Amino acid sequence: MSTQEQKLAYLTAAGRFDICSPGECLQLLPVTVETRRSSQAPEILPVPLDNLRSSQEALDDLEDPDGRTVVAPYISYNRRTGGCGRMLKMLLNGTCSYDCAYCPVRTRREPVSFAPEEFADTFLRLWRDGLVEGLFLSSGIPRDVDCVMHDIVETGEILRRRGYDGYLHLKILPGATRADIHDAARVADRISINLETTSPDRLGGIAGVKDYRQDILKRQSWVAEEKPGGHTTQFVIGAADETDAEILSCLADQYRRVRPSRVYFSAFHALPGTPLAPHPDTPAWRARRWYQADYLIRDYGVAADELRAALDENEFFGDRDPKTVLAAGSAPVNVNLAPRRDLLRVPGIGPKGADRILNLRRVRPFSGPADLARAGIRGKAAGRHLIFNDRGTVQTKLSS
Numbered sequence: 439m440s441t442q443e444q445k446l447a448y449l450t451a452a453g454r455f456d457i458c459s460p461g462e463c464l465q466l467l468p469v470t471v472e473t474r475r476s477s478q479a480p481e482i483l484p485v486p487l488d489n490l491r492s493s494q495e496a497l498d499d500l501e502d503p504d505g506r507t508v509v510a511p512y513i514s515y516n517r518r519t520g521g522c523g524r525m526l527k528m529l530l531n532g533t534c535s536y537d538c539a540y541c542p543v544r545t546r547r548e549p550v551s552f553a554p555e556e557f558a559d560t561f562l563r564l565w566r567d568g569l570v571e572g573l574f575l576s577s578g579i580p581r582d583v584d585c586v587m588h589d590i591v592e593t594g595e596i597l598r599r600r601g602y603d604g605y606l607h608l609k610i611l612p613g614a615t616r617a618d619i620h621d622a623a624r625v626a627d628r629i630s631i632n633l634e635t636t637s638p639d640r641l642g643g644i645a646g647v648k649d650y651r652q653d654i655l656k657r658q659s660w661v662a663e664e665k666p667g668g669h670t671t672q673f674v675i676g677a678a679d680e681t682d683a684e685i686l687s688c689l690a691d692q693y694r695r696v697r698p699s700r701v702y703f704s705a706f707h708a709l710p711g712t713p714l715a716p717h718p719d720t721p722a723w724r725a726r727r728w729y730q731a732d733y734l735i736r737d738y739g740v741a742a743d744e745l746r747a748a749l750d751e752n753e754f755f756g757d758r759d760p761k762t763v764l765a766a767g768s769a770p771v772n773v774n775l776a777p778r779r780d781l782l783r784v785p786g787i788g789p790k791g792a793d794r795i796l797n798l799r800r801v802r803p804f805s806g807p808a809d810l811a812r813a814g815i816r817g818k819a820a821g822r823h824l825i826f827n828d829r830g831t832v833q834t835k836l837s838s
Contacts, residue, residue, distance in 0.1 A: 445550055446560060449529045525572035525605065526564065530557065530589055534578030536612075538634075538645040539713040540677045540706060543578040551580070554593040562600060572605030573597070579611060587611050587618040594625040612653035616660050623664035628699075630670040631658050636688040640678035644714070662696035671698050675728060676706040676720030683746065683753035685728065690742035693735060701736075703728040727755040734761060737789060738782045761785050770825045773810075774803045786819030803827065 532550035534543045552560070564570045575593060577586050587610075594608055608622045610631040622629050631654060635641050638650035648654065661669045671692065673685060692698055705725040708715050731748075734740040738761075748763040750756055756763070762785045771780050773795060781792040794813040795804070804810065807821030 445532075445552060449532050449550060449552065524570050525574055525607075526561065526570045527574045528552075528557070528561075528576070530554075530575065530577040530593065531580050531586060532578055533580040535581070536579055536645065536647045538648075540644060540674060540709070540717075542709045542712060549580070554589050554596055557593055558596040558600065561597065562602060565602060565604060572607070574607040574609075576609035577611065583611050583613045584615060584618070587614045587622075591618055591621045591625065594622065598625055610657060610661055612648050612657065614657055619657065619660050620664050623661070623668070626665075628668050628670060629661055629665050630672070631661055632672045632674075633658070633688070633692075634672070634674050635678040636673075636680045636684040640680050640684070644678050658696055662698075666697070667699055669696075669698055670700045670702060672702040672704060673728070674704050674706050675725050677714060677717070681753040682724075682728075682755050683749055686731070686742050686745060686749075689732065689735065701732055703732070721757075723757045724755070727757070727760060731755065731760045739779060740764075740783070759785065765823045768823075770823055772827060773824045774799050774827045784820050784823045786816045791815050 529543070530552050532543065532548065534541070561570070561573060575590055577590055579586050590608055590611075594606055597606065605628075606626045607628045607630065608626040610619055610622060610629050612631065614631075619629070633654060635644065641648060641650045641654075658669075658671065673688075675685070689701060692701060703725045705720040705722050706714075706717070707719050708717050731745055734745065735742060744764065745760060747767060748755060748760040761783070765783060765785050768783065771784050773781070778792050778796060781787050781795055782789065787795070791813055795815070798804075798813050804813075804826055806826055807817035807824070809826075810817040810820060810824075
């Protein structure tokens with residue numbers, strides 16, 4: 439295995455808490471070092487993320503007897519929602535001077551890194567062979583933030599100058615300068631800075647070096663100004679022991695203040711060698727509940743205050759879709775009379791389904807659960823929360 443291949447394996451296996459959501463499934467790629475006839479790029483095939491324990495273990499476990507296989511994770515995007523099919527997730531530097539208690543990068547002392555030009559060469563070979571379709575580029579911070587941020591931006595600029603026109607997501611590091619954020623926004627399709635948790639006090643419990651207000655929130659406001667509609671953020675759910683009520687308040691503030699295009703949620707998973715190794719793992723279902731709650735706020739028009747009704751007495755969501763919880767505590771909705779806002783609160787009815795109902799009921803009212811099929815609605819899921827008027831009670835003006 440060449441030095442470059444070893445670095446690729448090490449630096450792709452390092453990140454665990456950046457981007458991953460339903461439909462954007464983080465996986466591993468065993469990278470076969472045998473080259474194809476057309477180029478020097480390795481062949482890549484997917485294997486499950488669960489195989490990954492730590493980068494060094496992954497290298498030991500997945501290397502075959504001939505020493506030909508290493509690992510490289512990518513994010514596989516759901517093609518129905520757009521985006522790239524295979525995105526290489528990469529750190530430029532594999533060590534970090536910051537003290538994030540959940541992060542395995544802080545435990546590493548080997549000075550493994552790519553220079554911008556060197557990594558650009560590696561990535562462009564993979565891209566030109568059609569093995570990757572996009573790039574998410576982040577980094578540990580082994581030295582001054584400005585130096586590392588400059589390398590991230592420079593890498594993006596080199597790729598664009600050399601003809602790369604695919605998807606490019608650049609991570610904004612805590613404490614980055616406004617000039618670097620401006621340049622990253624100019625060269626990338628998307629930029630992001632992670633919130634990680636909900637408040638200065640919560641962050642102080644897991645990352646004492648970072649200043650929540652100055653290093654993160656202030657930089658996030660610059661990110662929003664430089665890339666409106668093209669920036670995201672992420673929470674690591676459970677690492678700081680925040681309640682779902684705290685996340686809900688923070689999320690509402692995010693959409694009100696900086697309007698991210700997406701918010702990602704990663705369930706905390708304790709990693710050996712980190713200060714939070716003894717901390718209980720966050721169940722995967724909790725992150726799923728947060729994706730569901732986020733969709734309700736972002737796409738369904740549900741206010742954060744409404745969602746509070748789905749929290750239990752300890753201010754957490756249970757392992758049940760928040761939309762179903764809200765519907766169980768509400769009166770049934772009349773499918774022939776309800777406005778769009780109320781239809782969207784019925785389990786099984788999304789924005790497109792609500793619009794189809796509004797259009798179809800102008801022509802003919804819905805008479806029962808079986809009739810929902812003509813709107814593409816699963817009657818069993820929605821029918822329990824709907825009532826149906828007879829034909830004579832429906833007015834044409836009720837399609838608002």
